Amino acid sequence: MATEAQHSTTRRDFLFVATGAVAGVGAAATIWPLINQMNPDASTLAVASVEFNLNGIESGQSVTILWRGLPVFVRNRTDKEVEEAKAVPMAELRDPETDEQRTKKGHENWLIMIANCTHLGCIPTGESGEFDGWSCPCHGSQFDTAGRVRKGPAPTNLVVPPYEFISDTLVRIG
Amino acid sequence: MSEHSTYTPGSGLEKWLDERLPIIRFSKEHLMDFPTPKNLNYWWTFGAILVMCLGIQIVTGVILAMHYTPNIGMAFDSVEHIRRDVNGGRMIQSFHAVGASMFFAAVYIHIFRGMYFGSYKAPREILWILGVLIFVLMMATAFMGYVLPWGQMSGWAATVITNIFAAIPVIGTPLLELLRGGFSVGNPTLNRFFSLHYLLPFVIAAVVALHIWALHVPGNNNPIGVDVKDSRDTLPFHPYYTMKDAFGMVLFLIPFVWFAFFAPDILGHPDNYIQFDSQVTPAHIVPEWYFLPFYAILRAIDFNLLFINSKLLGVMFFIGSIVILFLLPWLDTAKVRSGSFRPMFKWFYWLFVINFIGLTYLGAQPAEGIYVLLSKVCTAYYFIHFVVILPVVSCIEKPRPLPTSISESVLAKSHA
Numbered sequence: 388m389a390t391e392a393q394h395s396t397t398r399r400d401f402l403f404v405a406t407g408a409v410a411g412v413g414a415a416a417t418i419w420p421l422i423n424q425m426n427p428d429a430s431t432l433a434v435a436s437v438e439f440n441l442n443g444i445e446s447g448q449s450v451t452i453l454w455r456g457l458p459v460f461v462r463n464r465t466d467k468e469v470e471e472a473k474a475v476p477m478a479e480l481r482d483p484e485t486d487e488q489r490t491k492k493g494h495e496n497w498l499i500m501i502a503n504c505t506h507l508g509c510i511p512t513g514e515s516g517e518f519d520g521w522s523c524p525c526h527g528s529q530f531d532t533a534g535r536v537r538k539g540p541a542p543t544n545l546v547v548p549p550y551e552f553i554s555d556t557l558v559r560i561g
Numbered sequence: 562m563s564e565h566s567t568y569t570p571g572s573g574l575e576k577w578l579d580e581r582l583p584i585i586r587f588s589k590e591h592l593m594d595f596p597t598p599k600n601l602n603y604w605w606t607f608g609a610i611l612v613m614c615l616g617i618q619i620v621t622g623v624i625l626a627m628h629y630t631p632n633i634g635m636a637f638d639s640v641e642h643i644r645r646d647v648n649g650g651r652m653i654q655s656f657h658a659v660g661a662s663m664f665f666a667a668v669y670i671h672i673f674r675g676m677y678f679g680s681y682k683a684p685r686e687i688l689w690i691l692g693v694l695i696f697v698l699m700m701a702t703a704f705m706g707y708v709l710p711w712g713q714m715s716g717w718a719a720t721v722i723t724n725i726f727a728a729i730p731v732i733g734t735p736l737l738e739l740l741r742g743g744f745s746v747g748n749p750t751l752n753r754f755f756s757l758h759y760l761l762p763f764v765i766a767a768v769v770a771l772h773i774w775a776l777h778v779p780g781n782n783n784p785i786g787v788d789v790k791d792s793r794d795t796l797p798f799h800p801y802y803t804m805k806d807a808f809g810m811v812l813f814l815i816p817f818v819w820f821a822f823f824a825p826d827i828l829g830h831p832d833n834y835i836q837f838d839s840q841v842t843p844a845h846i847v848p849e850w851y852f853l854p855f856y857a858i859l860r861a862i863d864f865n866l867l868f869i870n871s872k873l874l875g876v877m878f879f880i881g882s883i884v885i886l887f888l889l890p891w892l893d894t895a896k897v898r899s900g901s902f903r904p905m906f907k908w909f910y911w912l913f914v915i916n917f918i919g920l921t922y923l924g925a926q927p928a929e930g931i932y933v934l935l936s937k938v939c940t941a942y943y944f945i946h947f948v949v950i951l952p953v954v955s956c957i958e959k960p961r962p963l964p965t966s967i968s969e970s971v972l973a974k975s976h977a
């Protein structure tokens with residue numbers, strides 16, 4: 388008798404847990420689409436890459452273009468700025484990256500990076516700050532002439548998006 | 562405390578209703594006869610004032626929504642349209658915008674009242690926790706509302722605040738894109754913020770109902786923090802406190818309408834009258850005044866600690882500064898509730914208030930020079946108050962003798 392009672396209890400427990408598990412999976416499967424609808428939609432994802440012509444951007448000039456809704460800085464750096472960036476010892480950097488790692492070989496004067504500050508996303512002001520690069524108006528982060536963070540709350544360097552030179556004057560971002 | 566009703570259904574219809582849905586009985590017990598300590602001062606009127614504020618936001622908000630367009634191409638103009646063209650729209654819009662500020666002014670007074678008089682202590686912990694929850698929901702609602710006019714401050718507030726989530730390891734970036742509905746703040750963001758800005762006030766109203774339920778189980782705390790002992794300590798809520806609360810509301814409405822009539826924009830920021838431009842951040846962005854203390858804390862952390870980077874650490878302090886409020890009932894272990902009878906606590910309470918005002922001031926200053934250091938000091942003090950000072954003071958302080966009852970203390974005062 389005792390074993391039978393135990394037996395039927397386990398059977399019930401099993402059914403109970405199994406039903407609960409199925410209901411749980413069902414609930415999760417129902418909730419997911421209700422949340423997923425908030426993710427970037429097809430029309431947002433469709434504009435994943437842009438091509439941009441560098442003609443006409445003089446040395447020492449910057450422009451801001453849009454890629455996936457994000458502003459991107461394209462700066463034609465002066466020789467002085469490139470030298471400054473190369474001269475910085477790695478030990479001084481919070482997020483160590485050489486200038487070479489942040490540019491493309493043969494096009495070292497071009498610095499292309501997402502304009503949003505890596506702290507909370509404001510747009511830093513160019514040619515300003517203690518390091519001749521960018522300084523963020525929001526919480527005071529400062530970046531050098533290679534867009535590397537040197538001061539303030541930003542944890543990492545300004546992000547270099549994936550891009551390639553199609554020709555000497557044409558780049559494709561994304 | 563539901564046995565205090567003196568309700569006897571008057572007519573046959575009332576009796577019929579009472580047996581089916583005792584709604585009149587319930588209202589009489591909780592809105593009229595409810596026994597309320599007779600020594601409540603004007604700090605206790607802020608609860609009713611807050612209910613009024615929520616009512617004003619909902620009524621003006623529903624009206625604004627009849628004229629507002631949640632689309633990045635039209636939102637900015639539609640708010641200008643409300644202010645210029647809609648009949649009486651200028652007043653309705655300014656009551657809503659000023660109303661948010663007044664709502665926060667009232668909630669800060671209400672929270673600091675609770676902190677001074679120990680209203681968070683047993684048996685009112687749940688009441689306190691629900692209150693902090695309302696505060697968090699209010700912040701979310703006000704933040705999303707501020708995004709709706711789609712000015713420069715709106716867009717950059719949306720960018721910065723959603724970016725806070727990106728600090729979370731691993732799931733940060735996907736979560737950020739989920740919240741924004743894109744890689745940057747754009748039309749999907751505005752549209753969902755409008756939907757949620759409409760929804761949340763009603764969620765707040767529901768939590769307010771729970772908050773008042775949790776209040777009506779133990780009853781009100783009071784300025785001396787001594788429990789109600791018998792009926793001599795209390796007065797029926799109506800007419801004594803309905804009238805006092807109504808008078809408090811009228812006084813509160815004076816500065817409220819002054820702002821709405823004469824200076825509707827004084828609490829706002831001129832940059833919000835420039836339409837959002839995702840490529841240019843204004844030179845000096847500051848949140849609305851009611852977020853400044855927490856913003857100062859977020860910003861104060863500009864250094865890495867161990868393996869935690871400055872961004873995540875700042876966010877942890879920011880969230881921690883609010884989460885710690887939930888824990889307050891267990892950090893202050895002193896048995897005596899009211900600060901009036903706690904000689905040491907009283908000093909530290911006022912230091913905390915000054916420090917909090919200091920954080921508000923610092924949150925509005927640029928992140929440079931001496932302000933950076935001061936923000937760190939004030940942030941540290943904010944946390945030290947909760948995790949060191951309160952527990953220690955609770956142990957070493959010798960409270961002053963308490964009056965034996967509320968009625969005794971009231972009589973002693975009138976004889977003095």
Ligand code: HEM
Nearest residue numbers: 618619622623625626629658661703706707709710759762
């Ligand atoms: C907890 C209550 C609420 C708070 C704290 C609040 C706060 C705010 C704030 C700060 C703004 C920006 C005002 C400005 O700077 O111009 C705003 C705008 C707006 N709110 Fe609310 N709100 C609340 C309830 C509601 C409700 C219930 C609705 C109903 C749909 C609503 C609809 C709107 C609309 C349409 C706008 C855009 C028009 C404008 O900017 O004035 N709000 N809200």
Ligand code: FES
Nearest residue numbers: 504506507523526
């Ligand atoms: S967003 Fe740039 S420093 Fe905070």
